[in-house]
Amino acid sequence: MGFIACDTEPVDPVLLDNIGNNPGGSTGSFTVNFNGETYTATTTLAVINNGMLVVSGLRGSQGESVSFAVPNPAVGTFSGDDLIMYYQPTGSSYQYLNFNMEETSGSVNITNIDALNQTVSGTFSFTGWWSNDEEDVEPIEFTAGAFTNISYTGTLPGGGGGNPTDDVFTAALDAMDYPIANVAVAVADGGLGETISINGLDAVQNKVVLTIDASLTPGTYQITGNMLEDVVGARYVTVSPESVYMATTGSIVINSKTEDRIAGTYSFSATNGTDVVNFTGTYDVDYSF
Template identity: 35%
Template sequence: MRMLKTKLQLIVLFLIALVTSCTYEPVDGTVEPDPDGENVNSGVFKADFSGQTWTAKETQAVISGNFIEISAIDSKGDSFGFLIEGNAAGTYAANVNIVAYTPAGTEYGYWAVNDDNPTENTGSVIITSINTQTKTISGTFSFKGYWSDSDNPRAAMQFTNGAFKDIPYISQEETADVFTAKVGGTNYVATDISAIEINNFITIGALDANQNNLAIAIKSSLGTGSYTIVNTFGADVQGYYEDQNDEYKAVSGTLNITSKTDDRIKGTFNFTTNGTTPFIITEGAFDVEY
């Protein structure tokens, strides 16, 4: 299994922002807060660490063709995020999936992977039940988290007695988000779509059934119009494609933003990547909530 914590870290960033940006908006209202600010249909999510029990105020989950995504946030903005490669009940090793706790106000967090020893058994997430009638998911977890900012290391942290019960979930097809393209003339079929705004960029991307990543990053300040993709670090518009061998950066191309609101963006794109054999991305289109 290929490690999901890639250089691009598209899905990683999605999980960090999922609980605050509401990338996936339920169509049935099951995860909407009540008028008093309490989420009465949010299920239970809790864990023990630092000598206390952490309890979520709101939760959210998505089950797609290839992944289970679960997130939880408390009243201070601290959050847990899981991205599990699978779509059924079972035990999933923490170090080969994405399992993280992120304190409020930072993009860094405690990840269940030791960069100095990636094969270390750091814990697990156990999905005990997926109830397709009530559309809820339950399970348990425990893991050892390593601080993700290697330039400012912190001691590892143990998370124990983790449990989530009756967390409402939605299916990928319920999001109404669209992300399509052709890679080398072949249709790229997204199985998981993410869209977030973080660090002054809106990052939109997807995984296909083979876990190939396709993504574009757009500076948040850009409005409707046509923009050139250039091979410059930190450019206003950037594109990426990643297969099982490597990550490739767009060196030329165009992006057209046809519609943009405070929480949704629509447009088209095409670009050519670097690499010995460049990837040609054509007929790209997106219409997503971020």
């Protein structure tokens, strides 16, 4: 299961593309209130892959679902730019997303992760904006969301009883070493083909994000700041204060690419409209989901 982007606003590829092939089972419960009713999932799915937790509650057999993705899951609260959250209505190729071109919304509070029994519980809420911004559709408030004892597959970041990841992501901010604590990788279908998203997170969840068209071969690809035309992109997201620095110039170099790994270097300048940051670094990650 992956995000399907609209034609006018590309979706940040953070949901795992193959969650449907990694069902966490139908145990546990998943509910959320919206449009004057309580949505109760008939099937639950959850997977942890390359540091990313994706939880979905599906209702019926026609594709209706509410889903969210959390990088580096642990007990605690995640909000805003750390998350991708969405509602997929039946019979539509568009979704209600927790972000638009101007703002983000939502929070996920993970209250318990039982690594022995591989279940996860917590609460969530978000405002969902219609992903086709050419249509005048009112946003929807999703409130009192709860997921309880949802079975998951995969391994928690940092081991969690399994083998630690061998992914590598390095960064320098304005020529000074920038420590990366965790790496999360996802592949999603943005409507025009698959995109690889590589997230390098520091200890307080600030993150450097690279996006790469999955069809690219080794070479050098320029970042111009045109999200609809560029085949690569980058940004820097800070938690406190909350801010998004979008890359306007730079490049991503793919040195090697196989069926399961991609490696190279990057450099970019990014701005939040006021300040400018400059990043350089390397990446070598597994993207075979």
